[in-house]
Amino acid sequence: MRGHQKITVVTGGSRGIGAAICRRLAVEGHDVVVGYRSDEAAARAVTAEVESAGRRALAVAVDTADEHDVAALFEAAAALGPVTGLVNNAGVSGPNGRLADADPAGMRAALEVNLLGYLLCARQAVRAMTASGGGCVVNVSSAAATLGSPGQYVHYAAAKAAVDALTVGLSKEVAADGIRVNCVAPGTVWTDFHEDPQRPAKVAENIPMRRAGHPDEIAGAVAWLLSDDASYATGAVLRVAGGM
Template structure:
């Protein structure tokens, strides 16, 4: 049972750039009020809000570190003060901005990547269920987790630690979907392949997407908007009988 009141709110974590920003724009275009979550990039988040508003949508920037339970509760509280949360898109993730073999990644970076990509997503999913579940007085809705096709090969020589966290995202998606299927909540994931975002440049390989093009059947990386379109489809009524799915958006790779 999803809220059709016209005051639907979508929380998008890590929405100050890249896929998260594209999802925020797509959700706003679909009529959601969008909570643009960010951890540190306030300038980027507020730029997303300005673009959404300029296009006639509603958006609100909220700072919160998803790896901190108190921040997650505050994020949902602020969103709930603005409307009825019916969609949560868990996009926040980091690589540690380091490319190399697993043995080369410092312990503190491994810990932080796990804290954000796995623990943070679990916290977000827990709070989403508390707010959306019909068993808890909610109106139902959707959770969409952003995974990665890096889970297939494990990203050897680049981001094994990151790929491992995305494997956890897939398991979380499948397990939680089964738990809450009778509580009005659908839980799915989108697994992008090589995507044209700033993630690669931040890790010191701005041309990484182009280098991977020959390995992709469609011959190119994804645009963030193409990933966002998959997210929005999973949130739509057209996907109303789909839960526990991990949808690859990877050009056939």
């Protein structure tokens, strides 16, 4: 997609890692579509930051586990022009604790967002990018995919392991169509994702770098994978986890 205006859809773009990604992409020259679930005010604040960087922005409410919502998201994005990028970032932790105590309905809802949502968004992105000559997908996974998150949210780790598999499989499926598919797997990051707001500080001693990460550090990795500098990278799972 060299020479084309970059138009990137970021799901879960209103807060935390997603918001940092939107801001970084604006600096890198992307027009950005901020997908959000419910916090319109936060999404509007992010679009304002994108616009202040001189780029175009849209905020679109979307339930990524709903195929009709996902189709509407990409239809709205097309108003800016051909979509060249997708960052699959929207996610929820679901029940927190031992698997034996987990609520099935809560696990099901989390799996729908953390895995089905990624599949539906990737499906829609591939359709759009195939028609327009190519593009890039970056899935946001987690170090939990290989660490397993025992005693916390095994179901979340399982979903993220599936995201890694999705990345590898889809990258091979669409490479000949000019579409690159990669993945960033963050470790513990300072965001409001955690049930315990102080968890990043509490687990820092177990991280080789002795600290949790920051959203901007994840955003930089995502931006690189979407850039022309990563033009020969596809099927990669880039771990950004402080050594975990």
